[in-house]
Amino acid sequence: MSGKRFPLLLAAALSLAATSAWADEAKTLLNVSYDPTRELYQEFNAAFAKDWQTKTGQPVKVNQSHGGSGKQARAVIDGLEADVVTLALAYDIDAIAEKAKTINADWQNRLAYNSAPYTSTIVFLVRKGNPKGIKDWDDLTKPGVQVITPNPKTSGGARWNHLAAWGYALNKWNNDPAKAEDFLTAIYKNVPVLDSGARGALTTFAQRGIGDVFLSWENEAILANREFGDGFETVVPSLSILAEPPVAVVDKVVDRHGTRAQAEAYVKFLYSSQGQEIAARNHYRPRDPEVAKKYATDFPSVRLFTINDVFGGWQKAQKEHFADGGIFDRIIAKK
Amino acid sequence: MMARPPNLRVIPGFDTTLGLTLALLSLVVLLPLAALVLKAAGLGVAQWLAIVTDPRVLASFRLSFGGAAIAAGLNGIFGLLVAWVLVRYRFPGRKLVDAFIDLPFALPTAVAGIALTALYAPNGWVGQFLPFKVAFTPLGAMLAMVFIGIPFVVRTVEPVLQDLESELEEAAACLGASRAQTFARVILPVIAPALLTGISLAFARAVGEYGSVIFIAGNMPGVSEIAPLLIVTKLEQFDYVGATAIATLMLGLSFALLLAINLLQKWNRQRMGAAS
Amino acid sequence: MSNHPAIRDPAWVRVALIAAALAFLGLFLVLPLAAVLAEALRKGLDSYARALAAPDTLAAIRLTLLVAAIAVPVNVVFGLSASWAIAKFDFRGKALLVSFIDLPFSVSPVISGLIYVLLFGAQGVLGPWLAEHDVKIVFAIPGIVLATIFVTFPFVARELIPLMEEQGRDEEEAALTLGAGGLRTLWSVTLPNVKWGLLYGVLLCNARAMGEFGAVSVVSGHIRGLTNTMPLHVEILYNEYDFVGAFAVASLLALLALVTLGAKSALEWVHRDQLAATRRH
Numbered sequence: 001m002s003g004k005r006f007p008l009l010l011a012a013a014l015s016l017a018a019t020s021a022w023a024d025e026a027k028t029l030l031n032v033s034y035d036p037t038r039e040l041y042q043e044f045n046a047a048f049a050k051d052w053q054t055k056t057g058q059p060v061k062v063n064q065s066h067g068g069s070g071k072q073a074r075a076v077i078d079g080l081e082a083d084v085v086t087l088a089l090a091y092d093i094d095a096i097a098e099k100a101k102t103i104n105a106d107w108q109n110r111l112a113y114n115s116a117p118y119t120s121t122i123v124f125l126v127r128k129g130n131p132k133g134i135k136d137w138d139d140l141t142k143p144g145v146q147v148i149t150p151n152p153k154t155s156g157g158a159r160w161n162h163l164a165a166w167g168y169a170l171n172k173w174n175n176d177p178a179k180a181e182d183f184l185t186a187i188y189k190n191v192p193v194l195d196s197g198a199r200g201a202l203t204t205f206a207q208r209g210i211g212d213v214f215l216s217w218e219n220e221a222i223l224a225n226r227e228f229g230d231g232f233e234t235v236v237p238s239l240s241i242l243a244e245p246p247v248a249v250v251d252k253v254v255d256r257h258g259t260r261a262q263a264e265a266y267v268k269f270l271y272s273s274q275g276q277e278i279a280a281r282n283h284y285r286p287r288d289p290e291v292a293k294k295y296a297t298d299f300p301s302v303r304l305f306t307i308n309d310v311f312g313g314w315q316k317a318q319k320e321h322f323a324d325g326g327i328f329d330r331i332i333a334k335k
Numbered sequence: 336m337m338a339r340p341p342n343l344r345v346i347p348g349f350d351t352t353l354g355l356t357l358a359l360l361s362l363v364v365l366l367p368l369a370a371l372v373l374k375a376a377g378l379g380v381a382q383w384l385a386i387v388t389d390p391r392v393l394a395s396f397r398l399s400f401g402g403a404a405i406a407a408g409l410n411g412i413f414g415l416l417v418a419w420v421l422v423r424y425r426f427p428g429r430k431l432v433d434a435f436i437d438l439p440f441a442l443p444t445a446v447a448g449i450a451l452t453a454l455y456a457p458n459g460w461v462g463q464f465l466p467f468k469v470a471f472t473p474l475g476a477m478l479a480m481v482f483i484g485i486p487f488v489v490r491t492v493e494p495v496l497q498d499l500e501s502e503l504e505e506a507a508a509c510l511g512a513s514r515a516q517t518f519a520r521v522i523l524p525v526i527a528p529a530l531l532t533g534i535s536l537a538f539a540r541a542v543g544e545y546g547s548v549i550f551i552a553g554n555m556p557g558v559s560e561i562a563p564l565l566i567v568t569k570l571e572q573f574d575y576v577g578a579t580a581i582a583t584l585m586l587g588l589s590f591a592l593l594l595a596i597n598l599l600q601k602w603n604r605q606r607m608g609a610a611s
Numbered sequence: 612m613s614n615h616p617a618i619r620d621p622a623w624v625r626v627a628l629i630a631a632a633l634a635f636l637g638l639f640l641v642l643p644l645a646a647v648l649a650e651a652l653r654k655g656l657d658s659y660a661r662a663l664a665a666p667d668t669l670a671a672i673r674l675t676l677l678v679a680a681i682a683v684p685v686n687v688v689f690g691l692s693a694s695w696a697i698a699k700f701d702f703r704g705k706a707l708l709v710s711f712i713d714l715p716f717s718v719s720p721v722i723s724g725l726i727y728v729l730l731f732g733a734q735g736v737l738g739p740w741l742a743e744h745d746v747k748i749v750f751a752i753p754g755i756v757l758a759t760i761f762v763t764f765p766f767v768a769r770e771l772i773p774l775m776e777e778q779g780r781d782e783e784e785a786a787l788t789l790g791a792g793g794l795r796t797l798w799s800v801t802l803p804n805v806k807w808g809l810l811y812g813v814l815l816c817n818a819r820a821m822g823e824f825g826a827v828s829v830v831s832g833h834i835r836g837l838t839n840t841m842p843l844h845v846e847i848l849y850n851e852y853d854f855v856g857a858f859a860v861a862s863l864l865a866l867l868a869l870v871t872l873g874a875k876s877a878l879e880w881v882h883r884d885q886l887a888a889t890r891r892h
Contacts, residue, residue, distance in 0.1 A: 066833060070571035071570075079749055081747075195554065196554065207456075210457070210471065324577070333390070333557075352691075356689065363764060368726055438644060446647060451643055543719030545721045566725070586722065590717075
C-alpha cells in the first residue's frame with residue numbers, strides 16, 4: 001500500500017459509503033413487523049405479489065423486517081422507511097403516529113376490526129403430560145411452579161401476558177386492583193428469567209429446559225409444538241385476552257415512495273378470504289366468519305376480553321402498567 | 336532521550352496527520368457522542384440525578400461495574416498466565432492456541448451469548464455437572480464478560496514478556512533470588528503497566544457489554560439486569576432522554592477510566608525514561 | 612529465550628501452568644466454539660452447506676464483506692496518521708487524544724448505535740436536513756459502515772502507537788536528512804518497521820468489523836436480504852428456530868477469524884528471522 005494511494009482510497013471509501021443506499025427498484029414495499037409473524041408474512045407476501053400481478057400486471061416485491069415490536073416501532077420513528085407496519089400492539093403504532101407523525105392519527109379507524117385483521121390470545125405451554133397440573137391462571141401463583149414470560153418493558157407479547165393475567169384477576173376478585181396486583185406479584189415471584197423478547201423466552205423454555213409453564217401467543221405455542229418436537233402441550237385458561245395485532249400504512253412514506261396503492265392493497269388483502277386463510281394456517285385467529293368456521297377445530301373456544309373493555313385502551317394500559325413507576329415496576333420492586 | 340524544542344521538527348507531516356486524525360475522530364466518534372450529550376443536556380441536573388439514582392439503575396450499575404471488575408480481575412490472572420505460557424514455554428499446539436485468543440473479537444457477541452448459555456444452562460454440556468446455577472444468574476453475566484475480555488490482557492502482556500531481557504532474571508537468580516522472588520520483584524514490575532492496561536481495557540469492554548450478556552444473565556430487574564439493558568428498556572418505551580441519561584453516565588465513567596490509564600502510562604514512560 | 616538454566620522453571624511448574632492456561636482457554640474459548648460447530652453440524656454437512664447457500668445468507672455475507680472492505684481501509688488510514696502524529700511528535704493533550712481514540716473500546720455497543728440514530732435519525736439533529744436531501748444514513752448501508760468504523764476505530768491505531776513510540780524517530784530523521792521525502796520515508800522506513808503490527812491490527816479490525824452485532828443491530832433496520840449483516844442474520848435465523856442455519860453462519864465467522872489469524876501466525880513463522888531483527892533493532 002503506497003502513501004500516495006491513501007487519499008484516493010479514502011475518497012473511494014467515502015463516496016462508496018455515500019452512494020450505496022440501496023437503489024429503488026420497480027415497486028418495493030417494506031413491511032416492518034414484530035417477531036412471531038415471520039412465517040405468516042413469508043407466505044402472505046408471496047400470495048400478495050401474485051395477486052397484485054394478476055390484478056394490475058405490475059410486479060411488486062415485499063421486503064420484511066422483524067424484531068421486537070417496540071424496537072421496530074422505534075426504528076420506524078427514527079427513519080426506517082416502512083411502507084407498512086404490522087406490529088404486536090396498537091400502542092406501538094400510536095407511538096409512530098404521535099412521535100414521527102408519519103401515520104395519520106386516525107389510523108385505527110381506517111380498516112375493519114380496529115385495523116387488526118387477525119387476532120390471537122394468550123395460552124399456556126407446559127411440558128408433556130403437564131407434570132405440575134397447570135389448568136388455569138391460579139396455578140401460576142403456586143410455589144414451586146416456574147413461569148417463563150419475557151420482560152413486558154421490552155416485549156409486546158409479554159405485555160399481553162401481563163394484561164391477560166390482570167384481567168383474569170379483576171374478573172375473579174370483583175375488579176379489585178389491589179387483589180390483582182397481589183395476584184401478579186405472586187406470578188412474577190415464580191418467574192426466574194426475563195428474556196427481552198418472546199422468541200428468546202421460548203428458547204429458554206424449550207431449549208434450555210427452564211420453567212414449567214410458558215406464557216405464549218397462541219400461534220407461537222402451536223409453532224413450538226411443531227418446531228421443538230412433541231415435548232410440550234398447550235393448556236387453554238378459562239379466561240384470556242383478545243390480542244389484536246394491528247396493521248397500518250405509513251402515510252408519509254408511501255406518499256414519498258409512490259407506493260400508496262400497493263400498500264393499501266397489501267393491508268386490505270389481509271382481510272380477503274385468501275389472506276384470512278393464510279393467517280389461519282399460520283395459527284392466527286381469522287376475523288372472517290367463513291374462514292373462522294372452516295378452521296374452528298384449530299382454535300379452542302376461550303372466553304376472551306378486549307383491552308378496550310377492561311383497560312380502556314392501550315394508551316391507558318401502557319401508562320398504568322408499564323411506564324416507569326407503573327404497576328410492573330412496583331411488582332418487581334416488591335419481589 | 337534528548338529534549339527537543341517542539342519547534343525544531345525534522346519529521347514532516349505533523350499538520351497533515353494530526354489534521355486527518357482529528358477530522359476522522361470528530362466525524363466518527365466526537366460528533367455522534369456530542370449528539371448524545373446534547374440530548375441528555377435537555378434534562379436538568381436534578382432530573383438527570385433522579386434518573387441515575389433510581390434503585391434499579393443503581394442495581395444495574397452495581398452489576399455492570401462490579402461484574403466487570405470481577406471479570407477483569409479474572410482476566411488479569413488468567414490472561415497473565417496464558418501470556419506467560421505462550422511466550423515462555425514450547426508445547427505442541429502453541430501456535431493454534433495463540434490464534435484462538437482473538438476469537439472473542441470475531442465471534443458476534445450474540446453468538447457468544449447463545450453458545451455460553453447452551454453450555455452453562457442447567458441442561459447444558461457443562462451446566463449439568465455444576466452443583467450451582469450459572470446461566471440465568473449474575474454469575475452468567477460475569478462468565479460472558481470474562482469471555483469477551485480474554486484477548487485484552489493476553490495481547491497487551493505478550494509483547495512485553497517477549498521483550499523482557501533475560502539478563503535481568505539471570506542476574507536476580509545469580510544474586511540468590513528464588514524464582515518466585517524474581518517474578519515478584521523483577522518481572523512483575525516490568526509487565527505491570529501492560530497488565531494494568533489490559534485489565535482496564537477488559538474492564539471497560541465488559542462494563543458496556545450487551546449482546547452476549549442478555550442471553551445468559553436472566554435479566555431480572557435489580558438482580559441480573561445490566562446497565563446497557565436498562566438503556567434499551569428505556570428506549571423501548573420511547574424514553575430517549577432517560578436512555579441518554581444512563582448512557583452519558585456510563586460514557587463519562589468509561590472515559591474517566593481510560594484517561595486515568597493513559598495518564599498513568601505517560602507518567603510511567605517518563606519515569607522509566609528518566610531512570611534509563 | 613528461556614533455555615538458560617538459571618531462569619528455567621521446573622518441569623512441574625511448567626506443566627501445571629500450561630495445564631491451567633489450557634483449562635481456562637478450553638472452558639472459556641474452545642467449548643463455546645465447539646458448541647457452535649456442534650449445533651451447525653447437527654444435521655450433517657449437507658444441511659450445513661444448504662444453510663450457507665441460502666440467498667438471504669449470501670446477501671448477508673456480501674454485505675458484511677462490503678462493510679469490512681470500507682471500514683478496514685478507513686481505519687488503516689486513520690491508524691497510520693494517528694500513530695504518526697502521536698508517536699513522532701510531542702504536543703499537549705496527547706493523553707486526552709489517545710483516550711478519545713480508545714473510547715470506542717469501552718462504549719457500550721448499545722450506545723454506539725444509539726449515537727448515530729440520535730445524529731442521523733429522522734428525529735435526530737441532522738435528520739430533517741438529510742430527509743430533505745434524500746440522503747439515507749441510518750437503516751441503510753452508510754449507517755452500518757459508520758457504526759462498524761466506530762467499534763473498530765481503535766484497533767489499528769492502538770496496535771501502531773506503542774510500536775512507533777518504541778522505535779523512536781532516529782531512523783526517520785536519518786532518512787529525511789539524507790534527502791528522502793516524507794511519504795518516501797513513511798513507505799521505506801516506517802512501514803517496514805511496523806508492518807507486523809499493522810498486519811495484526813488489520814486482522815483484528817477486520818475480524819471485529821465482520822463480527823460486530825450490538826451497534827450494527829441498532830442502525831440496520833433488519834431488512835432481510837438488504838441490511839442484514841452476518842451477525843444480524845445469525846440472530847434472525849436463531850429467532851426463526853433455524854438453529855442449524857444460525858450456527859452455520861456463526862461458525863463461518865469464527866472460522867474466518869481463525870483462518871486469518873492462523874495465516875498471520877504462519878507468515879510470522881516464515882519471516883521469523885526478519886521479525887527477530889526488527890524487534891531487536
